[in-house]
C-alpha cells in the first residue's frame with residue numbers, strides 16, 4: 530500500500546510548515562459558513578489526516594477555537610488559514626488541511642461537497658460529485674452536479 534509517501538505544505542510566508550504521511554481520509558469542498566468565514570472565501574477545499582500522519586515544523590501555528598473543541602489554525606505572521614482540527618470520533622484528533630496550502634494541491638482531487646445547503650447561491654462548480662447536507666460521511670446526498678438556477682449569467 531501507498532502509506533509511506535509524504536506531502537508537504539505551509540503558510541504563505543513559510544514560517545509554519547507541515548508534512549502529511551500516507552493517504553488522506555477524503556478531500557471535500559466545504560460550503561459551510563464557518564469554513565468560508567475563516568478563509569474569506571466562497572468555498573474551501575479540505576483534505577483530512579489523522580493525528581499520527583501529521584508533522585508540523587517551523588513556527589507554532591496559532592489556533593482560534595471557533596466552537597468548543599474545534600480549532601482553526603493559522604500562521605501568526607502572515608495569517609494564512611491552515612486547518613480545521615479537533616476530536617472527530619473514531620478518527621481521534623483529526624486535521625482537515627486547506628489544500629491550497631499544500632505545495633502540490635493538484636494531487637488532492639476532491640470527491641464530494643459538504644454542507645451543500647450553505648453554498649453561496651451564485652457560486653457553483655461544474656463537477657458531478659455527490660453533494661451532502663452536512664459532513665459527507667454521515668449526512669444524506671441531496672443531489673449530484675451543479676445547480677441550474679441561481680447562477681449569474683452574461684448580459685449579452
Ligand SMILES: [Zn+2]
Pocket residue numbers: 540541542543544545604605606607608609
Ligand atoms: Zn506565515
Ligand SMILES: [Zn+2]
Pocket residue numbers: 559560561562563564565644
Ligand atoms: Zn466547513
